[in-house]
Amino acid sequence: MKNYSQVKVSRYTSIFLTAILAVFAVGCGGKKTPVPPPPVPPMDNSGNITPAPSTQKPVVAEFVAEPSSVERGQTAQLRWNVTGSSDVAINNGIGTVPVSGTRRITPNETTTYTLTATGPGGSTTATTTVSVTAPAPPPAPSVNTTDRTKGTIESRVQSDLQDVLFDYDSNNIQESARQILMADAAALKQIFADFPTATIIIEGHCDERGSAEYNLGLGDRRASSTREFLAQQGVPVDRLKTISYGKERPVCTEATESCYQRNRRAHFASGQ
Amino acid sequence: MAALLTAGALLAQQEAIKTNIVGEAGKKPSLAVPDFKGSGTQMYMAAFNSTLFGDLQNSGLFNMAPKSMFPLNNPQRPEDLRQEDNKQGLALQDWAGSPTLATHLVFGYTGVVNGVLVLYGNVYDTRQANIQSAQLMASRYTGSVDEAGAVKVAHEFANDIIQKFGGSGSLLGSRIYFVSKRSGNDELYVMDWDGNNQRPLTNLKSLLMTPGVSADGTKVAFTTFSRGTPRIMILNTETGRSLPFYNQEASMNTTPDFSPDGRQIYYSSSASGVAQIYVADINGQGFRRITHRDNAILVEPKVNPRNPNIILFVGGPGPQQIYRMNAEGADIQRVTNGEGEAGNPSWSPDGQKIAFSWTRGYQKGDWNVFVMDVGSGQYTQLTHSEGRNENPVWAPDGRHLAFASNRTGRSQIYTMLADGSQVKQLTTQGANRSPVWGLK
Numbered sequence: 001m002k003n004y005s006q007v008k009v010s011r012y013t014s015i016f017l018t019a020i021l022a023v024f025a026v027g028c029g030g031k032k033t034p035v036p037p038p039p040v041p042p043m044d045n046s047g048n049i050t051p052a053p054s055t056q057k058p059v060v061a062e063f064v065a066e067p068s069s070v071e072r073g074q075t076a077q078l079r080w081n082v083t084g085s086s087d088v089a090i091n092n093g094i095g096t097v098p099v100s101g102t103r104r105i106t107p108n109e110t111t112t113y114t115l116t117a118t119g120p121g122g123s124t125t126a127t128t129t130v131s132v133t134a135p136a137p138p139p140a141p142s143v144n145t146t147d148r149t150k151g152t153i154e155s156r157v158q159s160d161l162q163d164v165l166f167d168y169d170s171n172n173i174q175e176s177a178r179q180i181l182m183a184d185a186a187a188l189k190q191i192f193a194d195f196p197t198a199t200i201i202i203e204g205h206c207d208e209r210g211s212a213e214y215n216l217g218l219g220d221r222r223a224s225s226t227r228e229f230l231a232q233q234g235v236p237v238d239r240l241k242t243i244s245y246g247k248e249r250p251v252c253t254e255a256t257e258s259c260y261q262r263n264r265r266a267h268f269a270s271g272q
Numbered sequence: 273m274a275a276l277l278t279a280g281a282l283l284a285q286q287e288a289i290k291t292n293i294v295g296e297a298g299k300k301p302s303l304a305v306p307d308f309k310g311s312g313t314q315m316y317m318a319a320f321n322s323t324l325f326g327d328l329q330n331s332g333l334f335n336m337a338p339k340s341m342f343p344l345n346n347p348q349r350p351e352d353l354r355q356e357d358n359k360q361g362l363a364l365q366d367w368a369g370s371p372t373l374a375t376h377l378v379f380g381y382t383g384v385v386n387g388v389l390v391l392y393g394n395v396y397d398t399r400q401a402n403i404q405s406a407q408l409m410a411s412r413y414t415g416s417v418d419e420a421g422a423v424k425v426a427h428e429f430a431n432d433i434i435q436k437f438g439g440s441g442s443l444l445g446s447r448i449y450f451v452s453k454r455s456g457n458d459e460l461y462v463m464d465w466d467g468n469n470q471r472p473l474t475n476l477k478s479l480l481m482t483p484g485v486s487a488d489g490t491k492v493a494f495t496t497f498s499r500g501t502p503r504i505m506i507l508n509t510e511t512g513r514s515l516p517f518y519n520q521e522a523s524m525n526t527t528p529d530f531s532p533d534g535r536q537i538y539y540s541s542s543a544s545g546v547a548q549i550y551v552a553d554i555n556g557q558g559f560r561r562i563t564h565r566d567n568a569i570l571v572e573p574k575v576n577p578r579n580p581n582i583i584l585f586v587g588g589p590g591p592q593q594i595y596r597m598n599a600e601g602a603d604i605q606r607v608t609n610g611e612g613e614a615g616n617p618s619w620s621p622d623g624q625k626i627a628f629s630w631t632r633g634y635q636k637g638d639w640n641v642f643v644m645d646v647g648s649g650q651y652t653q654l655t656h657s658e659g660r661n662e663n664p665v666w667a668p669d670g671r672h673l674a675f676a677s678n679r680t681g682r683s684q685i686y687t688m689l690a691d692g693s694q695v696k697q698l699t700t701q702g703a704n705r706s707p708v709w710g711l712k
Contacts, residue, residue, distance in 0.1 A: 168636075169591060209637030211615035211629060211662065212706075213482055213527050214592045216495075216502060217540060217547035217569035220524045224545060242523045243501045244542075248479055255637075 058085030058117035060126040065105070065113065069131040076130050078103045078113060085117035085124070107132050150194045153270045157200065160187035161268035164226055165261060169210065171221035173229050181226065184268070185233035192239055199271035202226050204244040207260035208253070212246055219244035226266040241271055301437060303328060304337040304367050304374035304398075306346040308391075311383040316422035320382065320391075323423045327430030328378075332671050332689040333439050341371040348381040350394060350410065355403055364406060368398035375399060376408065378433065382422065389417045391425040395433060409436060439669060440621075446668050447710050449473075449483050449492050449509075450676075450685050454702025460494055462509070465667065465687075465709075467698030473512050482706065486530040487577060489711035491515065491554075493528035493537060504528045504539055504556070509710065518556030527572045530554075532580055538562075538573035540585075549573045549585050549601070562601035565589075572615065578623030586615045594628060596646075607646065612636075618665040618673075620690075627654075627664035627673055627690070641675050643690055654692035666690075667709045674698075674707040 062081040070076050081100040082088050089096045091114045094103055105113075112129040150156070161184050164177045173181060188200065204223030206215040223242035231237045252259040305325050310317045329336050343366045347353050354361035367377045380393040391413040400406035413428050415421030431444050443465045452461040455472070458480035463470040474480065479497035486492070493506045502524045506515040519525045522543035529538045535554055540547045544561065547569045552559035563570050568588035576582040581599050584607065586592055594607045594614045608614040612631035619626055626646055629639045634657055641664040644651035655661040659679030666673060667687070674687050680697075683705045688695040 169588075210592060210613060211586070211639070213571045214569065214586055214615055216481070216524060216526055217542070217571045217587070220542045221546055221569055224523065224542070244524055245479070246481075248481075 056084050057122040058119040058124045059083045060115060060117055060124055063115045063126040063128050065128045065130045072108060072132050072134055075104050075106045078105055080115055082117040084121060085119040087118040090115050153195050153198050156191050157268055157270045164266040166222055166264045171225045173225060181229050185230050185235050188230065188235045192236060199239045199241055201241045201243055201269045201271045203267045203269060205249060205263055205265050205267060206247045207263040208247050208250060216244050216246035219246045222266050300335050301375045302335040302337050302373060303376050303378055304342060304372055305378040306342055309381050313382045313384060313389055313422060316419045319419045320422040320426045323426035324430050327427060328433060331434045331439055333434060333437050337372050337374040347379050353403060364396060364398050384417055389415045389421045391429060393429040443667055443669050445712055447712055448674055448707050449485055449710060450704055450707040451480055451483065452702055452704045473507060482527045483708050484529045485708045485710035486534045487532050488534060495526040502526050516555050520559050529573050529575060531575050532577045538575060540571040547571055574617050574619060576623045577619050577621060584617045616663045620666045621668060621670045627666060629662045663706050665707055665709050668711050674709055676705040676707060
């Protein structure tokens with residue numbers, strides 16, 4: 001698209017010519033020969049006067065940035081096209097450029113670029129702005145996120161639900177275990193409220209000393225005792241599953257009383 | 273197998289050999305087994321002789337007379353032996369006397385007849401004056417003319433000798449099923465009775481426990497976690513394909529045991545809220561609860577192979593012990609004496625004895641293998657805290673046991689005689705446990 005400078009030539013030219021004429025008429029004395037009027041400059045159809053090339057300022061036919069809005073770190077491209085100039089420069093460190101061309105830019109923040117074109121007729125500037133926005137935050141890593149403020153179901157199970165420990169060859173909930181289970185019950189109710197479709201698994205485990213077969217049955221009883229206790233505290237049991245691992249999944253293997261006790265447990269895990 | 277087919281006929285002959293039956297202390301027959309020679313087959317005789325001698329020694333039925341004490345010449349055919357009134361030939365009595373002191377002489381040779389390897393094998397009682405009454409066995413066996421054929425006929429001859437001396441059942445062709453973690457996950461494996469040909473039967477890649485094999489060796493059942501909670505699965509041992517089994521609704525179905533007729537399965541289920549014993553058809557249908565001992569965790573039902581109305585189980589109340597009951601779940605009696613903890617009972621093929629794991633005399637978790645005569649309650653301790661020794665099971669010959677022991681640091685499968693001698697390690701790769709011994 002060409003920009004036509006709207007130079008108001010006609011009025012100034014006619015005054016100028018009239019003044020010139022007046023000078024000739026007065027300054028020449030003696031003979032009073034009539035001077036023919038100067039030719040009237042040609043007029044185009046639009047009524048505008050075409051400017052004489054040698055006196056025109058440069059024309060910036062185009063100076064755009066594409067895209068005009070980027071995320072920080074992304075690249076945009078400047079494109080320009082200038083006529084009537086032999087000297088074109090763009091600021092912000094770009095410097096002298098050909099009269100038309102493109103340049104890739106990666107601004108860190110919203111930046112306005114100024115193009116200056118200089119020629120015999122003068123200089124012309126044009127500007128274009130690239131807006132820079134911060135990138136979108138990455139999504140939370142876990143698959144089961146529903147809301148960043150709730151955490152994932154796995155992280156909640158791990159942090160909010162504590163193991164219940166048992167005596168040797170027993171699935172009775174001891175006094176110290178009751179305290180832990182009351183807290184687990186409250187945490188479970190909250191977890192089930194926050195995650196309406198989740199299920200939780202109660203695993204029953206044993207220490208290594210009994211036979212593997214008997215321990216499978218004992219681990220099963222530990223898991224179901226735990227589930228029964230939680231049911232009495234109002235935890236919805238249809239969302240609590242049980243599984244026994246007997247002594248097949250120990251958390252430690254030392255032949256010490258403290259390791260044996262750590263293994264005699266009911267443990268909570270997220271169900272899939 | 274020829275050995276198994278003659279087992280029935282053999283029972284009738286037991287009367288004649290009463291004094292040679294294992295069990296009478298100090299009266300084991302003493303066998304002299306010189307090396308056999310081969311005619312046109314001599315290159316296979318090293319394998320033949322070590323197989324024959326090894327099988328006889330492994331049976332536990334005999335004292336093997338040391339070869340260094342043998343007379344210089346040994347007979348190969350009955351006609352090589354000196355007849356009564358004849359001064360020619362080798363004297364059978366040479367073998368009975370010092371230093372050999374054998375009660376029986378095993379002799380013979382191999383040859384090739386019409387492109388077939390033939391073994392002529394004889395067993396003579398060295399203490400008989402009359403050469404005719406001395407002959408116990410004169411048998412003929414055939415095989416291919418190569419080492420495999422020589423080994424085959426050696427096995428068969430040894431087997432027949434064992435049968436002849438009252439050893440019912442045979443190890444030949446029997447297999448041991450067990451759980452191995454050598455691939456990184458539990459899988460069910462099988463191997464020959466001597467530890468050869470160890471290979472997986474499953475590729476389930478999850479916890480696997482408690483295998484049980486049917487009396488005829490055609491099916492193996494076990495507990496798998498492949499569907500989440502522990503459930504029972506059954507495989508055809510010949511094809512490796514799974515057979516249908518309905519697992520009743522429960523958090524745990526485990527420790528499956530086949531009834532002797534192979535038509536029912538006993539198992540432990542937590543369906544009632546605590547592990548109890550159930551019975552069902554072989555496909556799991558028609559299940560029925562047998563025990564009502566709600567204050568106890570009950571697992572490991574084991575049906576007596578000669579009497580389906582005697583069933584063992586393991587549990588409480590209290591520390592785990594071994595109990596017996598009838599098929600209706602009544603008439604419950606404790607079998608072990610209440611000391612320590614007991615488990616893993618296994619019936620002998622004759623239904624008279626059990627092998628089991630017990631911590632008696634040691635701390636919790638320190639298990640040893642015991643054998644008990646159920647009728648009298650008398651028991652013998654077979655291992656002595658060389659690591660944990662568990663899950664003993666009887667071999668079909670009623671004289672060997674397989675068991676698991678972690679005496680080398682990792683659980684492995686071993687065999688031994690039922691008196692605790694001749695302990696042999698069968699597995700070395702990975703961790704291996706829970707053996708069961710099938711006829712095939």
